[in-house]
Amino acid sequence: VVAVDRDPESAARTAQEARRAGAPAAWAEPADVSDEQAMEKLAERVTTEYGVVDVLVNNAGIGLGGSFFDTTPEDWKQVLDVNLWGVIHGCRLFGRRMAERGQGGHIVNVASAAAYQPTRALPAYSTSKAAVLMLSECLRAELAGQGIGVTAICPGFVNTAITSTARFAGVDAEEERRLQKRAARLYGLRNYPPEKVAAAILRGVVRDAAVVPVTPEARVAYALSRWMPGALRRIARVKSPV
Template structure:
């Protein structure tokens, strides 16, 4: 794919301090985009910007907690004031809460809903508003379906497949998938594209940063180590997910499963949902 593909574009990526977010920011930077890297961990976002600059891109780092409505309002306003309306927004920041529903407390639900769902809602509505305003002010709108901008929301293969191991995580990701489908329908008339990206397991920091409910600290640590080992063994690099994200923007894809298990789960959810219900009873590898 051409390295000048996004020359002149401005891309905002949340959770850009590591994992898919960093890989996506760099894939976009490599293709000419200026990158706004946002993360709750400012130092990590700054490291991403240093890497983007080493690829010849322009970049800026921001600290933002995507779950915080006021902070996201300020962040979106700052992006517009300091740069301009973005062309690409990747709502990527996310966390994992693992373990049975009956052990998942209200605090756990609020934390994961805040980051995984509200974070995507805030990023989608605030930047979509800016994109709509910009495109509607143009005298002529070229026919390209995402001429006005593109929003990518990172869901997960967990959006297709129920499992006893990840009830809270699956719930947030299914919601992100539906949110993205609805938004895509709403924004199509404004020539703004929306994609839900649904990766399977990949080697990032998500397992290390996860919360394992219903366990004491020692049990959590054991599960964390086990989940990290699982992702290491699966060995699917975040850079491959980033390449699929780039492709999805170029092709204006609606839903993009990434890697083998994501494709299998997506297909099963359509043709054999009862098989998925049976699989849901088996503890998933991450647990």
């Protein structure tokens, strides 16, 4: 296991937890997925030191809430740089090496139920995740003949630190902190653990699933997006309690 995070301590902690969980070996590599040059150096270093990865998981993401008209170009750039370009960099640099090796592999891109469930509260975040979902579908089609599977994971409300670090457009710092605390509290009450998402990722790789909605609400929204999209559009108009 090679754990990558722009925070070296977080990467080291993840690698340590992987070893405790039984991974034969786990290393930490610091890198910012939105930085193309940093990712190129990471891919070269990982390949040189550990070999071509068998399973790639593009998981880094940041949250941003707020009205479309309150979301600045800089807000858009920050979200897309991490949530979309980070995935593109990972797929391009590590996926190419998988393809050149010629022994198959699997790419997992963590999207979100927001990829197919529109909402007035998350225009930038939802757009970034919808792009990740479509990228995954296109890449899956391209790599199918090379034995490389591609899976898009679409969680719903999961109790992770993304809620306490999410940003909110159009509000001052004090209101943003209040909204962060409220979101973290609501997600904490929901208390769907990230370990269940990890288990869904493993199942998705084993089964070579194209799209894996995780959490009950994500599965309901996915079904509605296919069979009753009008219902989702009406739900999208409801103002978020957060």
